[in-house]
Amino acid sequence: MTGKTGGVLALGEPLVEFNAATEGALEQADSFAAGYGGDTSNMVIAARRTGARAGYVTRVGDDAFGRRLLDLWRAEGVGTGHVVVEPHGRTGIYFVARHGGGAHAFTYYRADSPASRLSPADVPEEAVAAAGVLHVSGITQAISASACDAAFHAMTVARAHGTLVSYDPNHRPALWPEERARAIVTRSAELADIALPNLEEGRLLTGEHDPEAVLGAFAARCRGVVVLKMGADGALVGADGRTTHVPAHPVTPVDAAGAGDTFDGAFAALLLEGATPVEAARYAVVAAALTTTGPGAVGPIPSRAAVRARLTTAGVAG
Ligand SMILES: Nc1ncnc2c1ncn2[C@@H]1O[C@H](COP(=O)(O)OP(=O)(O)OP(=O)(O)O)[C@@H](O)[C@H]1O
Numbered sequence: 027m028t029g030k031t032g033g034v035l036a037l038g039e040p041l042v043e044f045n046a047a048t049e050g051a052l053e054q055a056d057s058f059a060a061g062y063g064g065d066t067s068n069m070v071i072a073a074r075r076t077g078a079r080a081g082y083v084t085r086v087g088d089d090a091f092g093r094r095l096l097d098l099w100r101a102e103g104v105g106t107g108h109v110v111v112e113p114h115g116r117t118g119i120y121f122v123a124r125h126g127g128g129a130h131a132f133t134y135y136r137a138d139s140p141a142s143r144l145s146p147a148d149v150p151e152e153a154v155a156a157a158g159v160l161h162v163s164g165i166t167q168a169i170s171a172s173a174c175d176a177a178f179h180a181m182t183v184a185r186a187h188g189t190l191v192s193y194d195p196n197h198r199p200a201l202w203p204e205e206r207a208r209a210i211v212t213r214s215a216e217l218a219d220i221a222l223p224n225l226e227e228g229r230l231l232t233g234e235h236d237p238e239a240v241l242g243a244f245a246a247r248c249r250g251v252v253v254l255k256m257g258a259d260g261a262l263v264g265a266d267g268r269t270t271h272v273p274a275h276p277v278t279p280v281d282a283a284g285a286g287d288t289f290d291g292a293f294a295a296l297l298l299e300g301a302t303p304v305e306a307a308r309y310a311v312v313a314a315a316l317t318t319t320g321p322g323a324v325g326p327i328p329s330r331a332a333v334r335a336r337l338t339t340a341g342v343a344g
């Protein structure tokens with residue numbers, strides 16, 4: 027086995043975002059701000075801004091959007107050695123319409139994207155073995171059968187080499203049928219050391235309603251830590267047989283996109299430093315809250331220094 031580098035490695039689909047400048051239907055929008063999305067890409071950037079070493083595994087096209095994403099990861103210091111650039115590939119993009127009160131509607135152009143052709147052959151086994159945390163999501167698994175196979179292969183390699191498996195169901199009903207989602211999320215939770223569902227998808231996937239019961243249903247499957255993300259109500263952390271509520275950090279949200287992904291990335295980075303799950307969650311709720319205070323998913327992901335300043339004010343070490 028190669029030596030552990032101790033970083034965070036994520037596998038999934040990145041996207042370029044076009045966010046309407048004005049409120050209303052896409053039909054009426056005539057100006058868009060370009061940005062970035064894709065849950066696993068957001069996560070790995072959040073881990074990097076928290077201070078972890080980070081790398082990303084994906085496929086992009088050799089088009090302007092693929093180049094734009096590569097420029098982003100390089101600027102962030104996220105390793106791109108395992109990004110395949112597909113000749114003639116068309117990198118996925120999406121449009122965001124804003125409807126006031128923070129409501130958003132997403133329109134995706136990602137069918138037949140290079141990332142949907144991810145397969146087990148794209149999994150860099152040595153890099154997975156050397157990483158401290160491998161992160162995959164339900165979106166990685168939902169975009170295609172071969173990408174789902176890639177996610178399971180990566181998780182299996184991680185487990186064989188003592189790399190922690192981090193898993194966010196990020197259930198998107200439009201991407202896969204509910205029965206398949208439930209089966210795949212359940213199996214993935216069994217493979218995960220860190221499971222990070224949100225309350226809504228947790229309810230849907232477990233059939234439970236109360237947050238403690240949803241957490242318990244995941245904890246019964248997952249051998250490690252389960253964190254139930256609850257938006258403005260913060261997070262419930264289940265670890266070592268104990269449940270701890272970590273309240274949200276109070277903010278005035280502008281755009282919640284990427285909050286969950288930022289939580290995931292910050293949480294993994296802190297665990298790698300030796301923080302306890304509850305300490306990591308106390309940091310992650312601040313990082314996630316700050317992500318909601320600006321437009322777009324990636325721009326507002328805070329640096330370590332920005333989160334630490336808030337934590338100091340709140341009297342918590344970070
Ligand atoms: N309005 C808010 N105020 C303060 N903190 C928030 C707010 N919304 C989200 N957060 C923080 O972000 C974390 C993740 O948000 P959420 O529970 O919405 O996850 P998610 O649904 O996985 O997000 P995503 O939409 O990115 O997938 C929460 O646990 C909380 O700490």
Ligand SMILES: [Mg+2]
Nearest residue numbers: 196224286287
């Ligand atoms: Mg989520």
